[in-house]
Amino acid sequence: EAGVVQSPRYKIIEKKQPVAFWCNPISGHNTLYWYRQNLGQGPELLIRYENEEAVDDSQLPKDRFSAERLKGVDSTLKIQPAELGDSAVYLCASSLLATNTGELFFGEGSRLTVL
Amino acid sequence: KQEVTQIPAALSVPEGENLVLNCSFTDSAIYNLQWFRQDPGKGLTSLLLIQSSQREQTSGRLNASLDKSSGRSTLYIAASQPGDSATYLCAVGDYGQNFVFGPGTRLSVLP
Numbered sequence: 001e002a003g004v005v006q007s008p009r010y011k012i013i014e015k016k017q018p019v020a021f022w023c024n025p026i027s028g029h030n031t032l033y034w035y036r037q038n039l040g041q042g043p044e045l046l047i048r049y050e051n052e053e054a055v056d057d058s059q060l061p062k063d064r065f066s067a068e069r070l071k072g073v074d075s076t077l078k079i080q081p082a083e084l085g086d087s088a089v090y091l092c093a094s095s096l097l098a099t100n101t102g103e104l105f106f107g108e109g110s111r112l113t114v115l
Numbered sequence: 116k117q118e119v120t121q122i123p124a125a126l127s128v129p130e131g132e133n134l135v136l137n138c139s140f141t142d143s144a145i146y147n148l149q150w151f152r153q154d155p156g157k158g159l160t161s162l163l164l165i166q167s168s169q170r171e172q173t174s175g176r177l178n179a180s181l182d183k184s185s186g187r188s189t190l191y192i193a194a195s196q197p198g199d200s201a202t203y204l205c206a207v208g209d210y211g212q213n214f215v216f217g218p219g220t221r222l223s224v225l226p
Contacts, residue, residue, distance in 0.1 A: 042204050042217050048213070091158060101147065101164055103161060104206065105161060106159040106161075109158045111156070
């Protein structure tokens, strides 16, 4: 069974440019998370979806960040325009709400460098 | 608001040693606690998951314990190997499927 798939793995852009990240969760997982991880720190939640509904986007900087999960499967996270401080690793994770464990599974991450 | 800390921030041990990594959290109303491993430039790999009703979980050379009342979890690694070198993170989950991560412990096992 395929794990959580993210692309691109690496992205280097100039500030003020747009960037988008894509995530395909484990098949059947209805909960999808986007996290941002800065160097030397733990991941911090940006947005959580249950199916196609964003149930927690309180930490998403909505002036420049947007996300969608139109069919409740894969998801896209967009930044426009990017700032120097957005340089980080963007991690996608998924879990299956129906199970009692709530175990999180992560993708390899997308490393963003803003110049 | 849940806060998660991990001590030590970094640890260096010779191969073969047994070691303990610590995770502390401020709110004991948790649903589960998960330990992850992260290699440089990689995502997080799940190691062990402990439900709030459990006291410990074991997988191979790894043993994780949970003491909700004191807000602590430990990850015990037996007979450490150079391949265990990585950053270890704990994440505390609540009943709303919200997870708060610690900053991690960077482990180096020297051959």
